[in-house]
Amino acid sequence: MIPRSRPKGRHHSAALAVFLLVQTSAAVFFVGDAASDMLSDPTAPHSVFEALVAFALILGILFGGWQLRQTLETLRAQERSLDAARGALAQVIAQQFQDWGLTPAERDVGLLALKGLDVAEIAQARSAAPGTVRAQLSKIYAKAGVSGRAQFAAWFVEDLLAEGTSSPA
Numbered sequence: 001m002i003p004r005s006r007p008k009g010r011h012h013s014a015a016l017a018v019f020l021l022v023q024t025s026a027a028v029f030f031v032g033d034a035a036s037d038m039l040s041d042p043t044a045p046h047s048v049f050e051a052l053v054a055f056a057l058i059l060g061i062l063f064g065g066w067q068l069r070q071t072l073e074t075l076r077a078q079e080r081s082l083d084a085a086r087g088a089l090a091q092v093i094a095q096q097f098q099d100w101g102l103t104p105a106e107r108d109v110g111l112l113a114l115k116g117l118d119v120a121e122i123a124q125a126r127s128a129a130p131g132t133v134r135a136q137l138s139k140i141y142a143k144a145g146v147s148g149r150a151q152f153a154a155w156f157v158e159d160l161l162a163e164g165t166s167s168p169a
Contacts, residue, residue, distance in 0.1 A: 013071050020064040027057035100143040109136045
């Protein structure tokens with residue numbers, strides 16, 4: 001089976017959360033230090049500078065929190081879209097397999113081939129001989145009107161990519 005990679009957005013969200021935590025810790029320190037300095041000598045330039053730094057850190061925390069929230073909302077929306085696309089692709093594949101008149105065994109083999117398993121892996125997964133799997137793949141390719149695995153996979157990918165490409169002028 002092909003391993004799925006973790007979405008990059010999760011790493012981005014974790015990095016933002018860590019950054020926000022460090023920034024909050026620094027802000028707590030600077031706010032406490034600035035408050036202490038302001039109570040002892042409110043007109044000293046050092047006290048005013050620390051108060052400005054504390055204010056900037058608090059603004060950074062608010063912006064970072066907003067950015068983290070936006071990132072998490074985007075990630076959730078992307079995951080919902082991907083789940084919908086997976087479901088739609090599964091329906092397209094099932095319908096096309098039915099239109100081609102594939103047997104249940106051929107459907108299983110075809111799906112495993114689309115997932116990227118080689119003949120030996122498909123044979124092992126189905127407890128079948130590699131020769132049987134090769135024969136089933138040949139029948140699938142013939143029914144699909146393609147010459148091999150690459151064209152078989154491309155048959156399904158082509159429709160997905162067609163909307164995202166422009167035709168040459």
